[in-house]
Every structure is written in structure tokens, then in C-alpha cells.
Amino acid sequence: MLTQILERMESEVRTYSRSFPVVFTEAKGARLTAEDGKQYIDFLAGAGTLNYGHNHPKLQQALMDYISSNGIVHGLDMWTKAKRDYLEALEEVILKPRGLDYKVQLPGPTGTNVVEAAIRLARVATGRHNVVSFTNGFHGVTMGSLAVTGNRKFREATGGIPTSGGTFMPFDGYLGEGVDTLAYFEKLLGDNSSGLDRPAAVIVETVQGEGGINPASIEWLQRLDQLCKREEILLIIDDIQAGCGRTGKFFSFEHAGIKPDMVTNSKSLSGYGLPFSHLLMRPDLDKWQPGQYNGTFRGFSLAMVTATAALRHFWSDDTLERDVQRKARIVEERFQQLAEWLGGKGITASERGRGLMRALDVGTGDNADKITMEAFKRGLVIETSGHDGQAVKCLCPLTISDEDLLEGLDILESSVKHVFS
């Protein structure tokens, strides 16, 4: 495979190509094909961007039909049929059946674009600046999002310019089992001498993705919601990675039965790997002046076309939800067995997650890297996350066939056993 030009010209900032140094040419469902014809099972799936797999035929057809009919590809934020169809599908298929009433902002297409929009709107709507986020949280790498992102590597890449406007609180479980991390936040809020500027908003992932697949307990999320309501702080759920069915519900916060003030979605929102994001906001929070927040690629038409097709195809009934829960139990069981096996070899390991957002924590990044490198040799693309990269994470397409799922899990098992036997 020719990789010289890639190594020579592409910036050192590249990441995933270091873990998987082959040239990929095609992909279908949960399988990637490299230039030499070797196939890989994809348990990374764009870090949660390909929940419906690669090139899903229904979405592909919708996209090809739209393009061949000369549908509008770019229209700034003008009204298009693609946008109307998308909003209709979102309201009918997702919001109404869940009793959710939101207005929709279509910012630039990336995750960090929509997080920036959410934070900015929280400030505009409340007149306060401080946004509370949590340890190990990840919300993107532009300055506003970075101010609420924990990871030091990203935070140190600003050339010394301090990020501002964010305050970190301990996430659920951060201080060890049995320690109530919300009690600390609550105490600071109630104390005029705590040094905590009254927050405009709290931004939180219900299951931290890049932070190591850390699920907040349902009870913790419900208490956080109540605390925010009581203190008149806006609750922003960053559902960029955990949303679109990853945890077994369309929105990850549905498990807790809460209704956040704002919701950010991106990653799998287009369903096809096309860049797309939206901000859902409680209607009375829509305090924007026309054009006060903009972007050239607001509501990318092609992404809205595939997003509409995805919502209508996958979310008109609960087939996918039930399938995710079923597959999640398979992954959970296999990861538990592997954790026990590793324990027998003296390696501290554990399993965690919600739905098909699951991790096998193998204690150290070094252990995790050894496993994922071996797995890649054996035909499985799987990545790590967490503060030390210690969590081997399964983010396989939700639509993966049982056959591919089991083959992927078998590869992972043989890799773990090869590395540590």
C-alpha cells in the first residue's frame, strides 16, 4: 500500500491513522476494506458517527436521488425542501412521541460548533457567563468548548491562552464509590462564599464518551436535573456521542426521564457520516437576534436528506431500540467474562457502559494499546478512551449483524488472551 505521501504531507496532528496505518477504500455496514483487500470489522464506527453503519442502502438511495434531481446542496440558511422535510421528521418521529417541545438551531455542522452555540445561547439567555462541566467531560476543541473539556492535552494546545468561562465539578463516581459528588456542587451553589460564580448552565454527557465510557447513574442525572431547576441553571445535555440510539434510546437522557433545557446532537445525526449538528432549545430560550450566530454550512442539505431518511427508517417504531438492548447484553456479557479472565491474570479490569456504548477497562493505556494493536492485526478496528486511554471501547454500528458482532468479539477475546496469556 502506498502510504508515503500520507506520512510525508499530512500534519503530525493526525491520530487514528497511527493506530490503523492502512489505506481504506470501501466500507459497507460494519465492515471496512483496505486497499490490499483485507477486511476489518469496525467497532469504532467514526467514534459514534456511524450508528447505522457505513453506506446504509436506504440512506444512500435517498442521497443519490436528491443529488440526481439537482436538489439544493448549499443554500446558507435559506429555506429548502430538505430543511422542511428534516424538521417535519424530527417533530413527528422524535420530539412529539417523546413529549418534547424544542425549537431547532442549525449551526455549523460539527460537534464543537453546536456546543459553542449552546453555551453562547445559555449566556445570552441568562446574562451569566459561568458554565459548569464535569471532570473527564469532552465537548470539543474550539475555545468555548475547550473551556468545558477536561483533557489536559487539548487544553494545553492553546499556546498559553487561558480558556475561560468554565468551572469543573466532579462527575458521578469521580471521587470513588459511595461519594456523592452532587452534594459538593449543591453545597457550593448554596454558599455565597464558595467562590463559584452563579452558573448560566451545566453541560454534561450522560455517558462520557472520550472520557472513558463513564455512565452517570440515572439517579445522579435526575438529581442534577432537579438541582438545575431549583437553582434556575440551564441544563445542557451534550448528546453528540451518546445520542441517536447509542444507549438504546434516541436521546440518552430518556433513560432518566428528564427534559433538558438544551440538547446538542451531531456525530450520527446525519446517519451517513455527513457533517451535521443541531441544537434543541426550550422555545422560550430562543433569545437570539437574527444572524447573531452564523456559519456558512448551517444545515448542510445533503446531511439533512440522509438524517430525514434515517429518522423515518429507524425511529418510526422501536425495532432498533430493542435490538440495541439485545446486542448490548451480548457485549456486556463478553466484556464481563474478559474482565474476569484478566482479573485471574492479575490485571485489574472491569466492564461498564449503557446500551452499545460500552468499555472494557483494562487499568492502563499501555494494556489497552497492546490489545487494540493486536486486534487490528486480527481484523478488528477498535479504539481506546479515558484519561489514560485505559478503556477499550465498543462503539460498533447499532445495525451490526449478529455474525459480525460475534466475530468482532471473538477477535477481541483472542487478542486479549494472546497479549496476556
Ligand SMILES: *Cc1c(COP(=O)(O)O)cnc(C)c1O
Ligand atoms: C465528538 C464530541 C464532541 C465534538 O464534536 P466534533 O465534531 O469533533 O467537534 C463534543 N461532545 C461530545 C460528547 C463528543 O463526543
